[in-house]
Amino acid sequence: MGSSNKKRKPRASSSSTPEQAPDLSITADDQVYLHAAGYNESPDRGLINSMARFRSSPLDFIREVSLHFSGTGWRSFDDHIGQPEFYSGFSEDMKTRVLSSPMLVAKVRELAAKRVEMEAKEGLLGEEAHNGSGGVGEKDRKVKRRVQIEESLMEVSETWTDNMICKMESKNFIRGAYYLATQLLTRAYHQGVHVSSEEVLRLRAVADKAAKDKHSIIFLPCHRSHVDYVSLQIICYRLGLALPTVVAGDNLNFPVVGSFLQHAGAMWIRRSFGDDQLYITLVQAYIDTLLQSGYNLECFVEGGRSRTGKLLPPKFGILSYMLDSVASGRVDDAIICPVSTQYDKVIEVDSYISELLGQPKPKENLMDFLSASSVLSLKLGRVDVRFHEPWSLRTFINQQRERFSQLPQQLDTKEDRLRLLRTLGYKVLSEINDVSVVMPTALVGTVLLTLRGRGVGKSELIRRVEWLSDRVRAQGGRVAHFGNLPTSVVVDRALEVLGPGLVGLVPGLPEDTYYAVDRFQLSFYRNMTIHLFILQSLVSAALYTHVKRGGGPEYQRISYTDLHAQVHFLSQLFRGEFIFPTEGLDHNLAKTLEGLEADNVIKIQRGKDLNGVEKVEYVELSDAERETGRENFDFYCFLIWPFIEAAWLGAISLTMLTPPLTHSSSSPFPSSTSLELKKVQDRAQLFGKTLYHQGDLSYFEAVNKETLKNAYTRFEEEGMIVVTKARDKNTPATIKLADEWMPQRGMKGIIAEGKLWRFAERISASRREGKNRRDGATVQTRVLELADKVGGGCGRMIVGCFWRRGGGSG
Template sequence: MASSSSKDKPREPSPSEQAPDLSITADDQVHLHAAGYDEAPERGIVSSFARFRSSPLDFIREVSLHVSGTGWRSYDDFIGQPMFYSGFSEEMKARVLSNTMLVSKVRELAEKRVAVEAKEGLLGEDVINGGGRGEGGNDRKRGRRVQIEESLMEVCETMTDNMICKMESRRFIRGAYYFATQLLTRAYHQGVHVSSEEVLRLRAVAKQAEKDKHSIIFLPCHRSHIDYVSLQIICFRLGLALPTIVAGDNLNFPGVGSFLQHAGAMWIRRSFGDDQLYSTLVQAYIDTLMQNGYNLECFVEGGRSRTGKMLPPKFGILSYMLDSIASGRVDDALICPVSTQYDKVIEVDSYISELLGQPKPKENLKDFLSASSVLSLKLGRVDVRFHEPWSLKKFIVEQQDRFSKMPQRLEPKDERLRILRTLGYKVLSEINDVSVIMPTALVGTVLLTLRGRGVGKTELIRRVEWLGERVRAQGGRVAHFAGLPTSVVVERALEVLGPGLVGLVPGLPEDTYYAVDRFQLSFYRNMTIHLFVLQSLVSAALYTRVKLGGSAEHQRLPYTELRDQVHFLSQLFRGEFIFPTEGLDYNLSQTITLLEQDNVISVSRNPSDDTDVLFVELSDTERETGRESFDFYCFLIWPFIEAAWLGAMSLMMLTPPSTHSKEAWLDAKKVQDRAQLFGKTLYHQGDLSYFEAVNKETLKNTYTRFEEEGMIVVVKPKDRKLPSTIRLAEEWIPTREEGKGGIEAKGLLWTFAERISGSRREGKNRRDGATVQSRVLSLADRVGEELWREAVEGRGDAEAEAVAVGRAKGRGRRRVFAGPVARL
């Protein structure tokens, strides 16, 4: 866990002090906004629609201006390296195929193949075991090697042609820009907004990068397919060279793949496996782009976030870019973290279906074009923010210098992995630093952090203002309101969210709103949680005592117990949230100080040493105000605590029946599917407070943490057609009651689940501990019965391999959760 005091963070300027926003709208204008939320973008949208519908000739004229390239639309004078000329694709392909590293890999693979063929006698009797008898044998080996090299180069040529982006036609790009802008800004009716200050800084950096022939690597967060569309639109409209976008080939389907490839996409496989040739080819293309100073874009999270918050970094393509610089093949490149925020994300409906266990549909043209169905909606605006770019080479040198001063030198491979990991988390942290909190996120967060069923409009407005102040106090940014009253901002947010997410109770003296779809609304709440996760962890730890009730003195928590529970929770959520790296004790101290300054808690210290905290409790002020801040922090973290508890309790399903071996293996995917079913049952029976706790993504994260800590052993067979298998580590297997055969409420796993439960939100159905434990454990056993029946029927190669590999994996695992509290 880590935190930073608000005193250490720069105060966010008031709206009047902030640099103005620029918005790109469907009238093809760039509007300047003194404070972002202006009526001008909406008026522009309306007039564009009227022109399209009522004046076809005007519409045709507007299209022709883009096709012919009149004025700024020509895109002739962009900042960056030359592209959009005839032969660009062929020239790039030739550079890739002549790459020294690729040529060497082709020769290496050909020689290995020749050696195998010689050993097997496929090159004749006079060529045995890789040796030759006379010139004839050597000639056949050389001839065969040349033949294989030519064949491999043909394969490389085909793969390269399928992979590389083909931005050849300026006319095509102008048309694509117009088409994308019209679609995007009609869906997002308040336009695409950027900071004028950040744009001016980015243009200055781009000009220098053009002189130095350095690439700018844009690394945005990833919440929607709109992410790369909005960045391309901004670069085109503001005169920056379009980046080559690293995209998964799942989007390379007929009717769309070719269009996107000519608009900037480079296609790569979702998984490279052990294909040395393909991975070398990707590295060769990345090298070629960076050696020639072409801009790139890739998503540091890998896939789109289905939950609204940042995902842990994926290091695949990032490692290729890092290697280009670290190896010296490329002089330098500039890293530019990018935040893209939305009032409403188009794909949220499909995300919820996926999180509830529906299989992700394969990308196709029909679904790709179905976004047109939302064009008549008002989805608010898109906010794009750019962090100040920085040198990747300088970052690598700094990290290497830091590692060189360590008492024990790291192996080169370990050092590279640490640099890569530090790079990934640094980028995510900087994306969070420049992100803005949208009005829909403020409203969604307020609605999901209230104890009541609904909230009156006056109170909703007050709470949105209060939350905005809390965001700024944490060093976060709130989207500009342009001096508009908060009531107008709230009304706009409610309009964008729509009645499907936020309901209005009719016939009451005051408009009263309530959350209709809490699961979907949680997507917008999760956009704010990174700012408060540290206070939330401390509040959840303190809640273990507060929930017991009684006098104020009875609710005091000793610091040692607070620290232990905070450490436990921060370890539990290590893969769920992005924590700063200052260290547990320092940052816990900072967070306690911050909460004390905000009058949320009172702290008792040692009279002889004011740095020695003895007890922590709720302050009198916080109690008098109805625990407003404390409850807010708890409500933010409770759904994740519920999900972790569900994950731990679902492991009870892995308890082998008395008729099975402790080393029996289960299908990992089916286990997680049954865990979701288990969670849905608990929710509807009242033993789980938050339906969003059953979401697939969070449950997957909990299982990953359990595997990292050695609680479960997961084996992935070499044959990808076989399922991954899972079982409990031996020391975590619960015991069964003698005679009855039920799972006993004791042992490491039960104690672990109970420790999570200590910070869960109290509910009336959960106060009778004996009833709960018998009911929940019995349900876990029943839900797991089908898994064990299938395990008996499906024994085979997968289980045999799992037994062998699992025994090796089960040795030497860390046990942070099993024993005393470990050091962070």
């Protein structure tokens, strides 16, 4: 048995990592330049640079406008790599191809035949048809009626197709749209759009081969802002790549803007397809047509925009259509290209916070769109777009099918397809994380939210940003290029972009001292780094269950068995929240412990098993880590604690569903009653806000709506709650506690016992210790009494609709 007691040293530093490829700069003189990677005072390092302004340089402004609208040089877009799409009649040609799709024609005939049979059974085609006499007249009426229905369905399909398909058929329009989009984008992001020269050259080579093979490139970016698709479109235009058709929700298809976006590349789809077989088939037919013709596509694997700053779990809707096109053999192949888009500052973060705190999402409209122009005069830094190495979807499918064939238990076709789809979705998300760049604002935000105390001095802030940059690189991540600029300048830029609304400066002190003004909003930027450290954070949170006990080191060490169990518990709890490496728990844990030991954050006591094989027995903080005030260990804990708090809040909020001992006016439900899921979650959020302001919750961001929803989804998967969703979208989903998870109630209220309480306590073991949580018995009483009070409010909100439904389980 032995322990590690090494001197502290970083495992990797910026000097030991290979230099990143240089940024690409394309200037107004149509020349391409390679620059040493890095931030620079000059605005011409980006791929897309600020354009001339009429007020400051009217002649240059007029010259640029003239060049764009006359199509001089690269602006003409005449020799782009890809299939032709800008010609008169393009839209009509696409409609004809979609409407003549064998798949759509077959579905129309199938639906028409079913409708005719139903009408015949109901006697709507005449008495003979109803009696099934089978006369000549009956057959004629059925044929005639079927033809009528088919014609009607094709008319509906034609209307839907016209509303759905993108209509990029005018180069003059595209040139104007490019100029307008670039003007708006570079006014907001004054340091331009940056890409890696190496990735761009690789992408152009792939695109050239794909165009010759008539294969589409499917761009799959992360989704944090509406700017995502704008930036990718103007990059493709500037590089001479065929513009992708962008899959977009029809909530953005409002007057004026909707038509503009449709002609600039958007295809509109419903937010929900329901069970509309005709619409589902029509979407598949359009996707097939695009991929069979070799047109590029773009869709967001996360579905909607991330309101929290980190990647969301994959949504498999439109991705399943693309996968089916290739897997079925209707399309030979397509090229997948994961894309990461990172911002110094995201324009919509203010509205995201309002939504996460429970404000309803406003419906998109023209006035809101135009009001964004006030933001465009701000200096929001720059946009970094990174492209993962593209790969063949056909090859991926074949490899996965080979894996499935080697499984001891063969899966049916439906399960095979679902597993293939999930593997595809998580592979893309993992590769987006692999190429993501950590921006200076994310570095500063992360440091400010992972330090103890009210604020931090400028010198310490710079030191921790440099430390964090090294840690990011050591984890295989990328830091936005700094070039030769000192870290102090980079930090100053980040503070300027974040602004005084997020980071405050204490006046009148000997050293500039900064503090987080809006921790909730700043957490958006911190969450951009958490994927790099999620394994270290889980291990630290598990170790914290013993560290928080205090006392000497011997009281704070944890056995490997207990550590493994708690890490397993937490990783299962957050499996829908984070993207984990696929090698499995034992491998990931061993590798993480090895890394933390090498960084001298922990020390490990090892022994040997009965076979003489070395094994880990105990884990504890290293002496060096204690001497430095646990700053590295605390960093990892601070990253994960808000999510642990949110999971605990979700679990403890379920106690609100505990039925009363007797019926009362405040909570009149038997244990079998289902309540409206949304109203219960709203009450859970109110419960969390109260706990925060009363000191029983350390992080206000733990009450955010998205994380609570994820927690409830996880509880549903575990069988803790039963969620029932009606086919009718106007009927709300309902929730009830599973019987085995139902807490018991005594005369004084909910009893702190049972399966649900033990589950919440296990989460709580890794929570940050708060000043009001020292006395466990007091906490039990206070929290459960509050849950009862808020739960009673939930009952009063729902009692009316409950009795109108006539009671029962919903």
